[in-house]
Amino acid sequence: MKITLTFLCLVLVLIILSVTGSCNKKDLNGGNKSHTPLTFKTPDGFPPPEDLFKNNPLTKEGFELGRKLFYDGRLSRDGNFPCASCHQQFAAFSTFDHPLSHGIDNQFTTRNAPGLFNLAWRKELHWDGGINHIEVQPLAPLTASNEMGETVNSVINKINQDSKYREMFRDAFGDEEINSQRMLKALAQFMLMMVSADSRYDRMIAGKLTVTEAEQKGYELFRMKCEGCHKEPLFTDLTYRNTGLQVNPYLNDFGRMRITNNREDSLKFIVPSLRNVFITYPYGHDGRFYSLGSVIDHYRSQVVDAPGTDPLVRNKIPISDLEKYQLQQFLRTLTDSTFIKDNRFSQPAE
Numbered sequence: 001m002k003i004t005l006t007f008l009c010l011v012l013v014l015i016i017l018s019v020t021g022s023c024n025k026k027d028l029n030g031g032n033k034s035h036t037p038l039t040f041k042t043p044d045g046f047p048p049p050e051d052l053f054k055n056n057p058l059t060k061e062g063f064e065l066g067r068k069l070f071y072d073g074r075l076s077r078d079g080n081f082p083c084a085s086c087h088q089q090f091a092a093f094s095t096f097d098h099p100l101s102h103g104i105d106n107q108f109t110t111r112n113a114p115g116l117f118n119l120a121w122r123k124e125l126h127w128d129g130g131i132n133h134i135e136v137q138p139l140a141p142l143t144a145s146n147e148m149g150e151t152v153n154s155v156i157n158k159i160n161q162d163s164k165y166r167e168m169f170r171d172a173f174g175d176e177e178i179n180s181q182r183m184l185k186a187l188a189q190f191m192l193m194m195v196s197a198d199s200r201y202d203r204m205i206a207g208k209l210t211v212t213e214a215e216q217k218g219y220e221l222f223r224m225k226c227e228g229c230h231k232e233p234l235f236t237d238l239t240y241r242n243t244g245l246q247v248n249p250y251l252n253d254f255g256r257m258r259i260t261n262n263r264e265d266s267l268k269f270i271v272p273s274l275r276n277v278f279i280t281y282p283y284g285h286d287g288r289f290y291s292l293g294s295v296i297d298h299y300r301s302q303v304v305d306a307p308g309t310d311p312l313v314r315n316k317i318p319i320s321d322l323e324k325y326q327l328q329q330f331l332r333t334l335t336d337s338t339f340i341k342d343n344r345f346s347q348p349a350e
Contacts, residue, residue, distance in 0.1 A: 035172075036060035038189075040120065043197035045205065045233050049120035052134060052192060056185045061172040064348070066190025068168065069183060071347045074158045075138075076148035078104050083138065083187075084347065086113040086147075090340055092276035093117060093194065099287025107146040110251050112287035114272060115280045117196040117339065121234055127269045127285040129240060130259045135188045152180045159183075194345060196275050197233070200333040205233075211333060218330025221323050228312045229271045235334065240268040241310040244303030248286050255285065266308050275334050292331060296324050 038058040042049060056062075070087075073079040086101040086109075087093040093116035095101045100108040111127055125131040131140060141147040142155065156178055159165045166176040173182050201219075203209035211219070222230075231237045240256045245267060247254065256265035269285045283289040289298065299317040303309065319327065339345075 035062075038063055038193070040193065041195075043195065043202070043233070046197065047121065047234075050123055052120060052188070056135065056188055058189055058193070059172065061168070062186050062189040063193060065168045065172045066186035066188070067345070067348055068165075069159075069187050070190055072159070075142060075150060075155050076104060077150045077154075080104070081148050083141070086141070087116050089345055090279070091115070092196065092280050092336070092340055093345075094276075094280040096279075097281070099282045099290075101147070103144070103147040104149040109144070109147055110253065111285050112282065115276055116191055117194045117275065117336075118234060118273065119194065120192045122238065124238075124270075128256045128259050129270060134191060135184045138184060138187050156180060156183070190345075194339075196336040196339040198338040199275065199336040201330075202233075202336075204333065212329065214326050214329040215333055216330075218323075218326035218328070219333075221319075221327050222330055225317050225319065226274075226327075229310075230274050235274040236271045239271055240265065241271055241312075242267040242306075242308045243269075243313055244298075244305065244309045245284070245288075246304055248288070251286055253286065264308065268308070274331060276336055276339070278332050278335050279340070292328050293324065296327060300324075 036059055038060055040049070040053065040058055069075065070083045073082045073085075075082055076085075081102075081104055086095050088096050090096065095113040099112055100110065101113045103109055114127070119125070119134055122134070123132065125134065125137050126140070131137045139152070142150055142152070160178045165178060169178050169182060170176045172186060200209055200211065204211050229237055229239070229241060242255075247267060254266050256268040257263060259265075272283075277283075277292065281290060281292070283292070283295050289295045296319060299313055300319050301316060303313050303316050305314050
C-alpha cells in the first residue's frame with residue numbers, strides 16, 4: 001500500500017511538472033509556437049560575412065516581422081513613406097529613376113538611395129559610412145525630417161495598437177512587448193537575408209552558362225580597368241574614394257569628411273557595388289549620372305585631378321568607344337533576376 005501511494009505521488013508530481021513546463025513554454029514562445037531557425041547561406045566564392053547574427057539569431061518569425069515593418073507606411077509620419085518607398089524590389093531595392101528620394105511634405109532627400117543587398121558583408125552603411133551597424137541603420141531615415149519624419153516612440157505607439165503586430169512580436173521574441181530594439185532587430189533580419197548572387201555572371205563563374213563574345217571581352221576589360229575598386233565577387237572593395245567629382249553646389253556634400261572631420265576624406269564616398277547596376281540608375285551619391293555610359297565617360301575624360309583624387313583614376317582611364325560598349329554588355333550580366341523577383345522579399349499580403 002505504501003509503495004502504491006508513493007508511486008501515485010510520483011505520477012502526480014510528474015503530471016504537475018509536465019503541465020507547468022507546458023505553461024512556461026507557452027508563455028515564452030507564445031501559443032506553444034517554437035521559433036523556426038533560418039539559415040544564412042554564404043554563396044560560393046563569397047568571403048565570410050560580418051558577425052551580425054551573434055546577438056540577433058535569424059528566425060522565420062523575425063524575418064516575417066521585419067518584412068511587414070519594411071513595407072508599412074506607419075513607420076513614417078504621414079503613413080505614405082515606408083522603407084520600401086525608397087527601396088523598391090524591382091530596382092534591387094534602390095529608388096527607381098530618381099536621383100534623390102522623395103520624403104514627407106513633398107521634400108527630397110539629399111542622397112541617392114543605394115540598392116539593398118549583400119548587407120551582411122558591410123561593417124558600415126550609407127554613402128559616407130556614418131552608420132556602423134545594420135540594427136541602427138533604420139533610425140536615420142525614420143527620424144530624418146525630410147524622409148520619414150517620425151519618432152521611435154510614435155512608431156511604437158502606432159504599431160502597438162495593431163493586434164497582428166502584437167501576435168508577430170510574440171512569435172518572434174516570446175511575448176507581445178513591442179519596443180525599438182525588437183523592431184530594429186526584425187528589420188535587420190529581413191535586410192540581412194537580401195543576398196544577390198544569382199546573376200548571369202555568377203552562373204558563368206560557376207560554369208553553368210556561356211556569355212556572349214562582347215560580354216566576355218567586357219569582363220576582361222573590367223578586370224583590367226575597373227577591378228581595382230570594384231572587386232569580385234561583391235563588386236566593391238568597400239573603401240571610400242574621391243573619384244574626381246565636382247562638388248554638387250546645391251547639396252555641398254563632402255562625403256566621408258562629414259563623419260571623420262578629416263580634410264583628407266573630402267569628397268570620398270563608398271565604392272558602390274556594381275551588382276544589379278543596370279537597374280539601379282541613376283548613379284553616384286547624388287544621382288548625377290543617368291546612364292552607365294555617362295559614368296564611363298566621367299572616367300574617360302571628366303575626372304577632376306585634385307589633391308584628394310584617388311590615384312587609380314587621377315589620370316583618367318583610357319576606354320575606347322568599342323570598349324565602352326563591351327563593358328556595358330558585361331555589366332548587364334550582373335543583373336540578378338532571381339533576386340528582384342524573389343517572393344520572400346516582396347510586400348506581404350494583408
